[in-house]
Amino acid sequence: MEYHDSEKAVEVAARVEAFMEEEVLPREREALRTQERISEDEIHEFWELAKERDLFAPQVPEEYGGQGLNFQDMLPSFEQVGRSLFGALSIRANAPQEGNMHTIEMAGTDEQKEEYLHPLVQGDIRSAFSMTEPLDGGGSDPKMLKTTARKDGDEWVINGHKWWTSDGYNADVLLVMARTDLDAHPYEGTSIFLVPTDLDGVNVVRNVGHLGGHGIVDIERGHAEIKYEGVRVPEEALLGEEGGGFRLAQLRLGGGRLTHCMRYSGMAERSLEISKAYLQDRHAFDGTLSEKQALRHRIANAETQLHAARTMVRHAARELDDSDARIEVAMAKLFTANVTNDIMDLAVQCLGGNGIGKDLPVAYFYESVRPFRIVDGADEVHRRSIARHAFDDVYDEDMENVLTFDSDLDMT
Incomplete structure (x- = not known):
């Protein structure tokens, strides 16, 4: 196309x-x-x-x-x-x-960019986005965030408990979301800090076991559980404006959802290519599997849905240049996550034993794609935003703009 x-x-x-x-x-x-x-x-x-x-x-x-x-x-x-x-x-x-x-790049000072962005781009250091918290903390409902950062002189003191911190197990610096004004609404009283992992009080508890992953790459990444216990950082560690953490996170996640959509679209496309090649070569029941109408129709549906997903993502990307494109991004992410899940499931079924075996990449893709309906905003969270828009519910646009994100859990 x-x-x-x-x-x-x-x-x-x-x-x-x-x-x-x-x-x-x-x-x-x-x-x-x-x-x-x-x-x-x-x-x-x-x-x-x-x-x-x-x-x-x-x-x-x-x-x-x-x-x-x-x-x-x-x-x-x-x-x-x-x-x-x-x-x-x-x-x-x-x-x-x-x-x-x-x-x-968006929010850092010149000093922060020099210290972190240059080495991060070159791969000399690793980073992680530390937002999602265990039960009763912030997740799909981010206003439940419990991690705090308290001002003490010219320092901030961070206390909290996070998990699903992607790449956090071996990170050198963490982007930590914390409440900085407990009297303000969380959307207005939360900030992001750059926290080196070698500071006292940064305790990486474990790498949380999970579905999917790189599979064939021998790099310990995963999604860490981390406790912040009296972690002291200087005022200069604040990323962006004090109290602007949710808006900054939303800017990060809006584009991030679309890049995820494109990566998973690539997985789906390759899975379809492998499936079609197999169906054309595999003979059973007096012909090739590619001649069987049921399979042909399912492949046709998959191709159509993938084309629609790609088109939606591109449309949302165009809109994102001129606005927050909140609803366009939510629709694209929701639709693409479900389409790629369906296509990967179809690919495994078409390939039979070869689909569940790991001589081909499809089984790894299958493991990786299921979390996509949860990460970067669960299906239900995006449906909530789309429904509110559809029914023209009365709400504060600025506040709703930051509601539609979940953990930065990532399997790519």
Whole structure:
């Protein structure tokens, strides 16, 4: 399908596709065949190859070491990297790192960018977004946030309990959401802090076991449970404005939802390609499986739904340039999450034993895609926002704008 992406977007996406076909997918196939996991050193080698091809960190401004693509132009490239189990990681376009880079770029001071953004883009340090809390804390209902940051002289003292902090297990710096004004509504009294993990009181409890993951990459990532116990940070650790944490998080998550949509669309596209190739080769019941009408119709439905999802994401991206596009993004995320789940399930069914086996990437895709209906806003949260818009409920637009996000849990 042609989506009338810009000439720049098409050109870069073509080069990313070539990089996937020539460098990334051959190594992925080898890892699947041998069950030999891809090392962190190898990932760094892919980064150097991506730099040589001017593909490294496409979403980051050139002054910080990226390619400087605007949001709409980078989306087709994100779809291409989604076709591989480690494609996004291979060019430094993986979540949550790309979202954290964007957040620091948007709100960071020059000093913060120098200390964190430059090394983060180059992969010299890791970051994590620490927002979601255990039971009775903040999650799909973010106003339940319990972590606090109290001013003490020229320092902030942070206390709280988080989990599902993506990449938090080995992070060097954490973007921590905390209540800074308990007398104000949480939407107006919450801030974000840059917290180095080597500070006293930052206690990484464990890496929470979860469904899905990289599968073939030998890098301990996961989603950490972290306790902040009297953690002291200087005033300069505040990211953006005091009390502006929810608005900053919403800016981060709006675009992040769409990049997730494109990566998962890439997974779905490749799963369909593998399924169609198998159905054309597999003979049973007096013909190839591709000749069976039931399967043909299910593939046709999947192709149609995937096309609709891609179109919705591009439309939301265009709107995001001029407004918060809250409802457009919610619709695109909700629809794409369910479509990609359905397509991955269909791919496993079409492939039979090969679908549940791990010689092919489809089983890994299947594990990874199910959390997408929960992360970056559960289906129910997005439906809530869409329904309120549909029924024209009376609400404070600014407050509703920050309601539709959940944990930064990410499986890409």
